[in-house]
Amino acid sequence: MINKLIANIERTQAPIVVGLDPMLKFIPKQLTERAFNDYGETLEGAAEAIWQYNKELVDHIYDLIPAVKPQIAMYEQFGIPGLIIYKRTIDYCREKGLVVIGDIKRGDIGSTSEAYAVGHLGKVKVGSNSFYGFNEDFSTLAPYMGSDSITPFIKVCREEKKGLFILVKTSNPSSGEFQDRLIEGRPLYQWVAQKVVEWGADFMGDSYSYVGAVVGATYPEMGKALRELMPKSFILVPGYGAQGGKGEDLVHFFNKDGLGAIVNSSRGIIAAHQQEKYAHMGEANFADAARQAVVDMREDIQTALRGK
Amino acid sequence: MINKLIANIERTQAPIVVGLDPMLKFIPKQLTERAFNDYGETLEGAAEAIWQYNKELVDHIYDLIPAVKPQIAMYEQFGIPGLIIYKRTIDYCREKGLVVIGDIKRGDIGSTSEAYAVGHLGKVKVGSNSFYGFNEDFSTLAPYMGSDSITPFIKVCREEKKGLFILVKTSNPSSGEFQDRLIEGRPLYQWVAQKVVEWGADFMGDSYSYVGAVVGATYPEMGKALRELMPKSFILVPGYGAQGGKGEDLVHFFNKDGLGAIVNSSRGIIAAHQQEKYAHMGEANFADAARQAVVDMREDIQTALRGK
Numbered sequence: 001m002i003n004k005l006i007a008n009i010e011r012t013q014a015p016i017v018v019g020l021d022p023m024l025k026f027i028p029k030q031l032t033e034r035a036f037n038d039y040g041e042t043l044e045g046a047a048e049a050i051w052q053y054n055k056e057l058v059d060h061i062y063d064l065i066p067a068v069k070p071q072i073a074m075y076e077q078f079g080i081p082g083l084i085i086y087k088r089t090i091d092y093c094r095e096k097g098l099v100v101i102g103d104i105k106r107g108d109i110g111s112t113s114e115a116y117a118v119g120h121l122g123k124v125k126v127g128s129n130s131f132y133g134f135n136e137d138f139s140t141l142a143p144y145m146g147s148d149s150i151t152p153f154i155k156v157c158r159e160e161k162k163g164l165f166i167l168v169k170t171s172n173p174s175s176g177e178f179q180d181r182l183i184e185g186r187p188l189y190q191w192v193a194q195k196v197v198e199w200g201a202d203f204m205g206d207s208y209s210y211v212g213a214v215v216g217a218t219y220p221e222m223g224k225a226l227r228e229l230m231p232k233s234f235i236l237v238p239g240y241g242a243q244g245g246k247g248e249d250l251v252h253f254f255n256k257d258g259l260g261a262i263v264n265s266s267r268g269i270i271a272a273h274q275q276e277k278y279a280h281m282g283e284a285n286f287a288d289a290a291r292q293a294v295v296d297m298r299e300d301i302q303t304a305l306r307g308k
Numbered sequence: 309m310i311n312k313l314i315a316n317i318e319r320t321q322a323p324i325v326v327g328l329d330p331m332l333k334f335i336p337k338q339l340t341e342r343a344f345n346d347y348g349e350t351l352e353g354a355a356e357a358i359w360q361y362n363k364e365l366v367d368h369i370y371d372l373i374p375a376v377k378p379q380i381a382m383y384e385q386f387g388i389p390g391l392i393i394y395k396r397t398i399d400y401c402r403e404k405g406l407v408v409i410g411d412i413k414r415g416d417i418g419s420t421s422e423a424y425a426v427g428h429l430g431k432v433k434v435g436s437n438s439f440y441g442f443n444e445d446f447s448t449l450a451p452y453m454g455s456d457s458i459t460p461f462i463k464v465c466r467e468e469k470k471g472l473f474i475l476v477k478t479s480n481p482s483s484g485e486f487q488d489r490l491i492e493g494r495p496l497y498q499w500v501a502q503k504v505v506e507w508g509a510d511f512m513g514d515s516y517s518y519v520g521a522v523v524g525a526t527y528p529e530m531g532k533a534l535r536e537l538m539p540k541s542f543i544l545v546p547g548y549g550a551q552g553g554k555g556e557d558l559v560h561f562f563n564k565d566g567l568g569a570i571v572n573s574s575r576g577i578i579a580a581h582q583q584e585k586y587a588h589m590g591e592a593n594f595a596d597a598a599r600q601a602v603v604d605m606r607e608d609i610q611t612a613l614r615g616k
Contacts, residue, residue, distance in 0.1 A: 021420070184490075
């Protein structure tokens with residue numbers, strides 16, 4: 001799957017992942033009203049609005065991008081109806097040839113970690129059958145509990161040829177509270193990065209490991225050091241756009257081969273129609289606005305990489 | 309809800325939480341076969357078997373215990389049908405007067421953390437209505453991303469009078485990889501503990517904070533130090549039984565008032581019928597075996613506390 005991710009990036013010339021993190025306030029009224037007419041102002045109604053929104057977005061941008069990253073929290077908040085749409089979104093995006101990074105940030109141990117791994121990436125056994133639960137291509141994971149939380153996922157990933165992105169240095173303002181604290185002179189996030197390298201060392205695709213890292217665009221200098229520390233790890237970079245990261249900040253996250261990073265934008269793409277820059281396109285054309293925002297983001301990143 | 313948890317503990321004289329972490333291999337054949345007859349060897353069949361198992365367990369033990377802790381991974385692995393049963397289990401346990409600790413270990417930031425918080429503890433707005441997604445009483449949370457991941461939960465907890473348990477020192481063998489690393493002479497988990505105290509300081513129940521901590525029974529000496537560091541934080545203690553923690557190890561986790569800790573046992577209770585000690589009761593009487601295991605665990609802890 002890391003090879004497919006890289007092939008998709010090379011084909012689209014866009015190291016971009018679109019965060020499918022829908023909020024009801026992003027969705028044009030006409031879509032929401034239609035869903036509420038059919039299902040009422042219920043969890044099912046909200047889920048239907050989100051599904052129609054996602055589908056139209058994906059239909060308009062899938063040929064330009066290598067991957068999507070649905071944030072499960074945005075679906076989980078609507079309980080079971082929301083999670084049904086999370087699964088439907090994954091299936092639809094896979095059908096369209098997109099790599100799906102499930103942004104789940106799970107982290108637990110032993111049999112519990114195994115359960116998450118089979119549920120999100122692998123197949124669970126029921127009697128003589130086995131079934132995919134959510135069937136993402138990659139999952140994001142939290143590292144606080146150590147190797148016990150990662151190795152069960154790696155086992156499933158080997159069977160399924162799927163991959164992981166481990167939180168190393170996150171994009172949020174308070175990420176430093178623990179991640180930046182110095183241990184023997186080096187910040188915690190670098191120790192986590194070192195573990196990411198270890199976990200991924202003997203689980204390689206053609207040029208990069210199946211075990212990648214999450215490093216926020218909002219900390220470009222740290223990204224530079226982490227790029228060197230993890231030369232074979234793909235870096236998933238959140239924080240571009242809405243959180244303040246710019247194209248010029250991103251160059252440090254890439255290797256000299258022009259690969260090694262994939263930059264996430266969520267509301268910057270999927271809610272582009274609510275930005276001043278794209279508002280003239282009209283709310284009803286939200287998916288066209290998203291497409292234009294992808295084109296602009298690709299240009300921003302390519303320009304920055306050319307100037308590297 | 310922290311007051312209800314304490315009232316339940318005082319009523320039952322049992323600082324025990326039963327981990328409802330069902331695995332198909334725990335479930336007696338007769339239950340599984342009946343479910344597979346009705347639904348096939350499918351995700352729905354597995355979910356039905358788990359539901360019948362949970363229901364019979366809860367019916368047999370609810371009067372002896374203050375709380376249950378369903379581990380969402382064990383349901384999530386069965387996809388949507390599994391999560392439907394997670395929700396049904398929560399609702400059923402709440403109807404029985406039990407406090408429900410959702411063991412979800414979520415951790416994300418900003419609007420994503422808000423989404424998890426409203427989905428698991430609060431209500432999500434849909435038009436002019438609002439709905440509970442999962443409606444747990446407490447959630448467990450992972451701290452790696454810092455305050456940004458905790459404060460949105462605290463906001464929802466204040467509205468709902470619900471609580472949190474933050475991972476501080478986990479029970480697993482590799483928990484030390486990051487948690488034990490020294491920062492200015494003190495291990496990371498103590499810095500997290502200090503934050504737990506800060507987060508909970510102005511969100512108090514009658515005697516304890518709504519913000520508690522998770523500290524593994526397998527590290528009693530660390531538990532002792534953490535008990536002193538977090539005098540007003542309830543400690544959720546996993547690792548008793550199957551993971552090796554013993555009654556005598558637990559005394560350090562309690563305050564002089566006999567409160568301040570609640571000890572989890574999962575397979576030690578719910579799969580008691582598979583232990584040599586209870587096997588004579590027969591697989592069909594798994595819920596009676598679970599009841600006896602609760603009685604024995606209560607006695608083990610009370611004996612240890614009397615000898616403190």
